[in-house]
Amino acid sequence: MILKFSFDYNSNNNTLLYFLQNIVSKTKLENKIIRQKDIVLYVEGNEEELISFSDELSATLPMSIFLKNNTAEVVPEIPQIDSIKVNVDNKFAFCPSCLKQIEDDNSQDFYNPFISCSVCGTTCDVKSLILLKENEEIDYNSNKQLFEKLATLINEDKKVKIKTNSGEFVFKKLSKTEKKVKLLCTNLVNISKVLVANKKEIVALASLEKPSLDLRVNEVFKMTNTLSQEYVNVRYVDDLILYLLSKELENYNIDFLIYNKDEDYDYELTYKGDSKNLDSIKIKIVEDNTIILNSNSYDKSLDTIYSKFEDKAKAHFMVFLQEYNFYNKNIINFYSSTKCNDNICLYSKDVEGFLDIVSYKLPKSIKQIFDILQKDETSNRLLNNYKEKYPDIYENALNCDISMLKDKNIYSLWKIVAVVLGFSSKIEDENIVLNKAIESLLEKGPRIDYKLKDSDKIFNKEFLIHKLFQSGMSFKLAGVDDNTLCLGYIESFAHYIAKLVDDVHSEVPLDGISLTGDIFTYDLISKLVHKSITKNFKIYYNKDFVIQK
Structure with missing residues (x-):
């Protein structure tokens, strides 16, 4: 009788293999460990021996943040493949x-x-x-x-x-x-x-x-x-x-x-002697996914890959592709960060390279945003109504210095939103829009416009910044309270991501979506993104590498 134990292990490290190797070394039963899509252990023996081994395996094998699932089934034979042997450098607390x-x-x-x-x-x-x-x-x-x-x-x-x-x-x-x-x-x-x-x-x-x-x-x-x-x-x-x-x-x-x-x-x-200097890993659980926030326990060859790109968005995306070996896939990556330039990028197996879908620009001043709104009759009328109803907020925004914002990302645009809509009088260190959205007691907010300029191309699309402010001003004039309005900004961001996925998929059939960058470590954002993206698409995060380096 042969039992096949399969382990869905979402990491490229050898820790699980190492533990299985040490556990089976104590048994006289014929066994074999191989690594395919899953890590697989085969053990042969009579029914009583296999029950005893299964009990010992269950009691001895430690839980891991990377072990997602394991199954056992009876199979007719052990494959004729060499059993894997590994060593690990990691030090463990206890088992x-x-x-x-x-x-x-x-x-x-x-x-x-x-x-x-x-x-x-x-x-x-x-x-x-x-x-x-x-x-x-x-x-x-x-x-x-x-x-x-x-x-x-x-x-x-x-x-x-x-x-x-x-x-x-x-x-x-x-x-x-x-x-x-x-x-x-x-x-x-x-x-x-x-x-x-x-x-x-x-x-x-x-x-x-x-x-x-x-x-x-x-x-x-x-x-x-x-x-x-x-x-x-x-x-x-x-x-x-x-x-x-x-x-x-x-x-x-x-x-x-x-x-x-x-x-x-x-x-x-x-005590006399050296300590183990265990790596202090910090994680977050998001929609059943384990996201690594801080760690030194990943394969350091990933650092080499990461360092080849000055663009942090591309660097993270390339590491992700390496971790999953997705070079024969079509993957869209959303990199959204609090401290680097955002980017939405497609990797396609057909072109064997990256296609930038959307990057962001920052306005030189809030006046530049208002000037764009004044060029259209409808938006100009809105701006004048806003100026009349909120003269202090308007004048403060017009004169606010936003030059300290250097990172071209949604996070920076939300900071400008906070000033334009009067949530703050100046550019804050913290993100007022995000904080107020988290504080909101409602489940839904108003639909904010995250619009792209019409184009026949699916790549290098222009993000229409002024629309982000125009829709927010409209809802503020309608009397929507600040927290609900801020929730609308975050919820609509998630809808915007989902629509981009659908639009790209209609042109290039996608095999998956990757989320990188620390914006996706916020519970509210990650939950809304997962909720907005249709269930047909598999959402991935880095395996061992940190989501934001």
Whole structure:
């Protein structure tokens, strides 16, 4: 009997292969690991042996932010292909096999954070932990007693500096603070006491990669006035020292710790030897997709590809094509950024190159926009009505200096919109239109014009900037409130993307859509884009590479 295990693994790294390789090395059953579209493991044995192996695989294989799905089926034979062998340079926090050893009170490694593990490949020559107070070493009888004491100290509001695999940090109990803080969740079961997190986000926090996410503070916890920030960066314990501490903190109902690098402390927990220097990955979950915001764990050859293009939009697109090996596909890429020039670009297998669909320009001044509106009878009448009803806003906009805006992107145009429509008196560092849209309580806003100049060509289309302002002024004159109007700008941006996809697809049949650039890390924007694009089109994000470099 042969079982075929298939793993939908959305990464080009070898981590999953490495774990499978180490797990099957412990069995005498015939097996083979191959990488095709999916990663596939074949194992041959009788029914009892395969059930036992399946149970062991399920218990030992760690969750990963890149593992989307896995299936098992009976097949007639194992293909005659060489089994793959890999090595990895990545260092891991811990795996289920590690936890099984340190939580077994009959094991010689009970509460030992410095174990060696044959599954995740970690080795360690550190012998013991050192607890210090004012550089004086404190004795303890066992690791269990040590972690019990640490938990007691933290419960008593003591600050403890701890050497971890991610660096040295000062940890303290979550308490009222006006500062912007980062949180370590020590008990994911109770994460909803403080933060709003869905199941996928909780699973991601507990995954092998131990990423951090920005999560919103829940409404009930806000009422305690403990945290002053709307969103908090949070991660789960990424170190066996922290994991063992978390088990003892449960006795005090402590589920979160504040941590940072630069702060005075009362006690220090350290050890002799180097830490692993784990990569601190930051991610975001968008419509079931894992978007990488910060990471050093991708294949560095992608940096070489990225560096070949001065245009960041093209650089990101080329990396995306490489990650998926989509050189024989037709892909449209929307690159929209808060800090670089936007671009909408088509890669076609037929021309084996890029076709710019839309790029953006910035007006030299708001007066230039008003001058364009004055050339048309209808828009001139609108402008005069706007000037009459909102004379202060009009004069302020006319005299506003927008020269500090250098990036030719939608984000910059929204900043100008904020001034023209009176949401702000000057060009702000933050994006008022986007912020107000996020604050809007409605589900829909008015339809704002994101128009392109009529052309028989599908490429190098001209974006009609003045239409973006004309429609907004019209709705403001009609009495639409600011937040709803701003929602209209964001929602209509999503509709604009969807229409472009349909228009290009009618000329060049598309195999997929890629979204790059940090605009798509905003929940509101990404959700509206996914909602607007018809379900027939597959939407892709980078695999391992960051969405905005």
